[in-house]
Amino acid sequence: MLCGTCSFRALVRSLLLALWAALSGLTFLVLRPEGDGFVARPLRDVAWSNPSMAMRLAGALLDAQRMAAEPEKAELLSLRTATAEQFPGGVHMLPSRRRGQLLQCLCRRFEVRRVLEVGTFTGFSAFCFAEAGAKVISLERSSSQASLARAATRTAACSVEVCVGDARHLVRTLGEEPLPTFDLLHLDADMKNYQYYLDTCRSYGLLSPNALVLADNVLFRGLVANASFEDRGRVGRIVRSLRSFNRKMLRDSPDTEGAILPEDDGLAVIWTRP
Numbered sequence: 001m002l003c004g005t006c007s008f009r010a011l012v013r014s015l016l017l018a019l020w021a022a023l024s025g026l027t028f029l030v031l032r033p034e035g036d037g038f039v040a041r042p043l044r045d046v047a048w049s050n051p052s053m054a055m056r057l058a059g060a061l062l063d064a065q066r067m068a069a070e071p072e073k074a075e076l077l078s079l080r081t082a083t084a085e086q087f088p089g090g091v092h093m094l095p096s097r098r099r100g101q102l103l104q105c106l107c108r109r110f111e112v113r114r115v116l117e118v119g120t121f122t123g124f125s126a127f128c129f130a131e132a133g134a135k136v137i138s139l140e141r142s143s144s145q146a147s148l149a150r151a152a153t154r155t156a157a158c159s160v161e162v163c164v165g166d167a168r169h170l171v172r173t174l175g176e177e178p179l180p181t182f183d184l185l186h187l188d189a190d191m192k193n194y195q196y197y198l199d200t201c202r203s204y205g206l207l208s209p210n211a212l213v214l215a216d217n218v219l220f221r222g223l224v225a226n227a228s229f230e231d232r233g234r235v236g237r238i239v240r241s242l243r244s245f246n247r248k249m250l251r252d253s254p255d256t257e258g259a260i261l262p263e264d265d266g267l268a269v270i271w272t273r274p
């Protein structure tokens, strides 16, 4: 049993540690759309409307840095192997080990209970969210990939439901069901429709007021930030959609703010202004 002085000291120590963690995490560099391009800034130099969300982001980035020394979980290693055997052409879609750890840290720091994911593939990111304690509904158009995802996430600790079909229709169907709201929306498929998914989820009331939105690949092979890149084909359509999504959600909207984490192909982290 702790005496009063000891418990007071423990409280002060944990407060100082939390403060140190938040402040040192605020030195992480993030990208923000400004003008027609992007500017890299330390988290602390951005004039946030919702600084408590930025502090949580800083905490998650620090947690992920600490977690980087940990080996990948056996279940995730087996999932990488099974994916390579069954879908060799899709291995590049699996998140990196660091990304998986970051998703878990974000989930914990933002106290996420329910996740809606667009793009399950074989269930890697869904597993990571569930490992962090969230219930996950994930949408995937390929039934064979969904089968592997279901098998991979069928463990006692995991609460993952995979719905098969085109996510553009599935989000509307979910919106018509009396479901509790989601605290995190993970956009990881069909990049040219990110704005549609987010707008549909919001208009159907699927997201909680403080929901976090994570949108992957928002730098799309560096092309999104390359002002001289123009293309009339499929790649050009994706790049134009992502440019418009980034600007709207991170630069122009009076309701949302956030930043792009530059690792991998760029992860946009978006939250609502107070």
Ligand SMILES: C[S@@+](CC[C@H](N)C(=O)[O-])C[C@H]1O[C@@H](n2cnc3c(N)ncnc32)[C@H](O)[C@@H]1O
Pocket: 093, 094, 095, 118, 119, 120, 121, 122, 123, 124, 125, 126, 139, 140, 141, 142, 145, 165, 166, 167, 168, 188, 189, 190
């Ligand atoms: C980048 S992968 C998702 C990676 C996954 N989150 C993971 O952790 O491995 C994109 C997935 O989205 C699926 N997809 C693409 N467009 C879709 C759509 N309109 N509706 C549902 N799934 C879609 C693809 O079949 C693919 O499996």
